[in-house]
Amino acid sequence: MADITGGxxxxxxxxLAAFFAWVFHGMxxxxxxxFxxxxxxxxxxxxADAGTPERVSAHR
Structure with missing residues (x-):
């Protein structure tokens, strides 16, 4: 466990917390x-064509 008294x-x-804050804000x-x-x-x-798009079937 981490020492909470300092060191x-x-x-x-x-x-590490400061680094993660920079990463979080950058993201x-x-x-x-x-967005x-x-x-x-x-x-x-x-x-260019404003009509209905042609559907391309994956099954030929």
Missing amino acids: PGNACMLA AIALALV LCALTHPGTRAT
Whole structure:
């Protein structure tokens, strides 16, 4: 079990917690950016033909 009175074990746990905080915040920022990109993505509007798309069967 970790020593809660201080010492090198406590310093390692604090350093690891600080690292995980950076990782967590970085992933949250990346997720927000991807969400904004998904909102602006044209989806099916990028196709030239506005008609119904042809279905391609996987079974031939």
